[in-house]
Every structure is written in C-alpha cells, then in structure tokens.
Amino acid sequence: MVYFCVLILPFLSFLSLSLFGRFLGSKGCCLLSNVAIFISFLFAVLIFFETSLASCSCTIFFINWFHCELFFCPWSFVFDSLSSVLLLIVLTVSLFVHLYSTEYMAYDPHQSRFMAYLSLFTGFMIIFSTADNFIIMFLGWEGIGLASFLLIGFWYNRIQAGKSALKAMIVNRFGDLGIVLAVCLIFVCFKSIDYFVVLSLIPSITIEKFTILSKEFYCLDIISLLLFWGSLSKSAQLGLHIWLPDAMEGPTPVSALIHAATLVTAGIFLIIRCSFFFENSTSLSLIMLVGALTAFFASSVGLVQNDLKRVIAFSTCSQLGYMTLAIGLSQYSAAFFHLSNHALFKALLFLSAGCIIHGLNDEQDLRKFGGLVNFFPFTFIMFVIGSLTLAGLPFLSGFYSKDFILESAFVKNNFFAQISYFLSCCAIFNTSFYSFRLIFLTFLNNCNSYKVLISKTHEGPILLKYPLFFLGLGALFIGFLTKDMFIGLGSSFFSSSLIVFVANYSMADGEFLPIFIKLIPFAVTFCGIFFSYIVVYCNSTINIKLFFYQFKMFYGFRKVYTFLIQKWHFDQVFMEIITVNTVSFGYKITFQLIDKGFVELLGPFNLAHSLNFISARFSWLQSGFLINYLIVLLFGLFLSLIFFILYYFVLFFDFIIIFFCYCFLSLI
Secondary structure: OHHHHHHHHHHHHHHHHHHHHHHHHHHHHHHHHHHHHHHHHHHHHHHHHHHHHOOOOEEEEEEEEEEEOOEEEEEEEEEOHHHHHHHHHHHHHHHHHHHHHHHHOOOOOOHHHHHHHHHHHHHHHHHHHHEOEHHHHHHHHHHHHHHHHHHHOOOOOOHHHHHHHHHHHHHHHHHHHHHHHHHHHHHHHHOOOEHHHHHHHHHHOOOOEEEEOOEEEEHHHHHHHHHHHHHHHHOOOOOOOOHHHHHHHOOHHHHHHHHHOOOOOHHHHHHHHOHHHHHOOOOHHHHHHHHHHHHHHHHHHHOOOOEHHHHHHHHHHHHHHHHHHHHHOOOHHHHHHHHHHHHHHHHHHHHHHHHHHHHOOOOOEHHHOOOHHHOOHHHHHHHHHHHHHHHOOOOOHHHHHHHHHHHHHHHOOOHHHHHHHHHHHHHHHHHHHHHHHHHHHHHHOOOOOOHHHHHOOOOOOHHHHHHHHHHHHHHHHHHHHHHHHHHOOOOOOOHHHOOOOHHHOOHHHHHOOOHHHHOHHHHHHHHHHHHHHHHHOOOOOHHHHHHHHHHHOOHHHHHHHHHHHOHHHHHHHHHHHHHHHHHHHHHHHHHHHHHHHHHHHHHHHHHHHHHHHHHHHHHHHOOOOHHHHHHHHHHHHHHHHHHHHHHHHHHHHHHHHHHHHHHHHHHO
16 A cells, blocks of 8 residues: 555645645645655655565556567566665655745746646656566656646746757657667567566577667677667766756756756666666676766856756756766766765755745856855755855765765776776866855855845745755755765665676775875865865955956866857757757758658649649530430430440450360370
C-alpha cells in the first residue's frame, strides 16, 4: 500500500487541482498539493529504510499494459537502493519547492494551475525513477519533458517564456530519438525490455553485432551510444545544452525543481541504471571527455553572466559535467553521490535567489544589486552556504563528491582521464570565482540600484525561509553523513544495482594518493576565491583595481570576454546553421515545392480541374430532349454489343488455337 500511494498521490493531486481547482481556491489547492507531496515524502522515507538500509529490495507488479507475441510490457516498478534514494531526493526537493511556491506564487491568479503542474512533474519523475522496464521508464522520461514544457512556459503571455519552452521541448525531442532507437535495439537483441532480464542476458550478447550501412558494430556499443545520445539533451551536455539557460524564463520554483533533482538529472540516472551496458562497451572514454568539456565550458561561461538565475543555471550544467565525468570513469556511485548532494545545494541556491528576486520586485540583473546583506540577512547566510558548497570547500557536501571524482580521474591510467582532470581543475577555479562573484555583487559590494527600489526591499515571509533552512542543513551535513554509505571503500550499499568491472575499479587507488595531490582541488578553489576577491570586490586595494582595469582594456581580454559572453558562439551556430537552414528548408522545399506545388498540383487542383473539364464536355448531353437521351442509350447498347461480340470471338479463337495445338502434339 505504501508503494502504491507514493506512485499515485502526485497524480491524484494533479487531477484534483485540474478538475476542481476553481472550487478549492488558491489556499485549498496549495494545502491539497502540499499534503499529498508530504505524505508521499513520509512514505519515501519508509521505503528508503526498508529497501536501502534493510537491504530488502522489491518489485511491484500491477497489471499488464500490452502483450504482443514476445513483446511484454507490464505496469511494474522496482524499489531498490538506487531508485529509493532518488525517490527520496525527488520528493524532498519537491516538498520544499511546493511549500516555497505556496508563498512565492501567492499573488499569481493561476496559482492552482501552477501547483497542479508541479504535482504532475513530481509524479512523472517518480514513474521514471522506479520503472522496472524501458517502456515505463520512457513514459516517465516523456512525462517530465511535457511537464517542463508546461512549467517553463507557465507565463504564456510572455513571448520569451513561450520561446524558451518550445526550445526546451525541441532539443529534448532530438535526444528522445536516441532513447527510442535504443529501446527498439534492446528488444531486437534481447527480446525483452525488462531491466533485470536484459542484465542477465548481457554475457550472451557481448559478441553480437549489428550492421549499419554495410558496417558491423557491436550491439552493446550502439545501445550505449544511443542511450548517451538521449542523456545529452536531457542532462544538458555540451552541444545540446542550449535549452538549459533559457529555461530560467519560468518562475523561480520551476528553476529549482528542474535544476535540482528532476529533469536535468534524468539522463545521469538513466546511464547509472544502465551501467551494465556501458561497462560492456567502449564508449566510456567518450563520455568522460564530454563530461569534462561540459564542466569547463559551462563554468567559463558562468564567469561573465549578469543574470542571477542564469549564472546558477550554468553552474548546474557544469556540475552535470562532473557527474558525466564520473560515469566515464566507471564511478557510478560517485556520480550518484554528487547528484544527491547537488540536488540539495542547487535547490538552496535557486530558492535563495528567488527570495532576492521576490524582495526586489523581480529584478535579476547582478549589475543592479549590491549592499543587500543588510536587507536579506537570513537569505545571505543561506546563499553563502549554497555558494560555498558549490565551490567545494572542505567539509561541505559538494567537497566530498567533487574531490572523489577528481581523485578517480587522476589515478586513471588513461590519456583522456588526464585531460579530463586538467579541464576539471580549470572548471573548479571558474566555479569558485563565479560563486564568490555572486556573493560580492549581490550582498557585499556598494549598492548599484535606485533608492526607490531599495526602499521597498524586504526579507521574504516565513514560508520562504523554512525550505531554505532545511536545505541549508542538508547542504552542510548530508555529504559527511552519507559519504561512507555511497562511496565508502568496500560499501555494498548499491549491491547489484550497479555493475562495475574489476578492470575499471579504481576506488581503492584514490584512497591512497599523496596528500599534496589531494590538496590540488582545494588550492585551485582558494585561488579562484582570492582572484574573485581582488577583481570583483569593490573595497579591494586601489592599485590592484587599477591594474585590472587596465588589463580589461587590453584587446585580447575583450576578445575572450566577447567569446565567453556569447557562450562560445553555440547559440549563434545553432541559429545561423541549423535553425535558419531548417526553417528555410521547411518553407521553400516542404511547403512551397511539395505541399503548395507537387501535392496540390496532383491533388485538389489537378483533380478539380479535370473534373470540371470532363463535366463541361459532357454537359451538352443534358439538353432535356428525349431524342438525345435515346441516342445516347442506343449508342451505349451498340458499344456493349460490340464488346460482347469481340469478347466471345477472342474466346472462340483461343479455343481453336488450343485445339490445333493439342492435335499437333498428339500426332507427334
């Protein structure tokens, strides 16, 4: 009953708010949705204790969805240590976001619809997290894509919000193509879509090959690359990351929900769940390099952004790069550990940013902030905790997972691993720089805003502070409390949920690195903080400020700054090469040439003109005189008579030929 309630309560909340929202009112909708998510959260805690701590995994089967020959898809869900932890993370963040939204969206006339969308998002994420087969997983995967489209474009009267929602939907649909192809190929190879059936059949399929364009490839390599293709868009890796910064057009609670523990982590969780494919493939080096490049790219772009939420969005993209890097190193438990830590401190950062935006009447430009520490003392403390955790300072949650990933990359005897380690260290420097840049520009620098705006500045109400407080506690202590459970040497917490080959196991090597190697990330972090202080903090030494002012005037610096502010020209490339050509092809070829030209010429235009022409030629027969109708009737009878005479003549002629042939053959 507990498992069923966790799966169904968010959907019941969504249906209730959608059907009866106008009768319940805003307060009733908020109360109903919060109670539903809170009960689900309590049940998720019980499930975590039973399946993870007590090592009692279970599979729940409800009913068959469809069954056709060998293709069998049931409504079944698995609750093991992997799914139960993600379930707890999702419901924890979702509970705080629901509670936060109760006050943050209180003055929005469509609050009931917003709360319904949040519940729908949570429900589909639960389906995705606990699915027992690839079809149910894909249902949850598509569901969170739909819910993200609805939430990003919630303020539909804003043109930019609609464009951002459409952009997120299109980019994610491109990645979904990879998931569809992967699921089809999995069924072709394994004749099943069940996780554990496929896992048990892996040894018998390792040498199977699949032919593409007369070239043979190993099936497991193709499946792994297709699954990674799907995760590229959902988890915003380099190349398909372009939708993530624009997703900030939605309300701030949406940003927290999307960036913390739901949409963007879906691709990472899918790869972790399908670790048995990737361990048997040759794609790990590619995944490792993509993750490191993503971490470096996003952190470098975050250095120069001036929108508060957009900086945090690029930090999300960078942290997802660390998770992908860990997967490429076969450190799936470390990737999942960083995922859980990231969910808490990223939700804390976004909700803290929401308090600032709420208090400044929706102002998000960092250049108009400054001196807010006196107006937002509580938010300042929470924001500093989140920023320090994001920067990876020692003994905070982000420190344990980030440093473990870097140590694993350092000990890996691989050229790509060493390149990834260097890029990750550069990303650490950038992350610490823009984390403290946010603190300086928002709270500590001199005020840059108007007096009228600052005079109305206020700290958020109590319902905005409760989520920040509990998320702050999680960001401080959850990494230390769960380190040994997730990545402790010899820990069997994930048991059979993760598959790692012995040849790829490097956890023990990282434990015995020299101390100066382990301190490299901390030294890089400290350099980034110090550099941010002397460059951004307005009260630093005048001579240093003058030096950096002259440095900023240098031509090379301006070129680098322009390159970064334009996000490495990815948006420009997509717009000028892909979008423009696609729209041009769609208009000039498929619309003008095919639809308006070929199809209409052969279809409605040609058919209509032909019928008009034929009917015009035969309309003279409709004269109304009996003699004309009799002539037509007699002419028709004459033609019919000729047809029958010719028909029977041909039959008679054929009979004569066959008869003579028979006689001739008989004589021979």
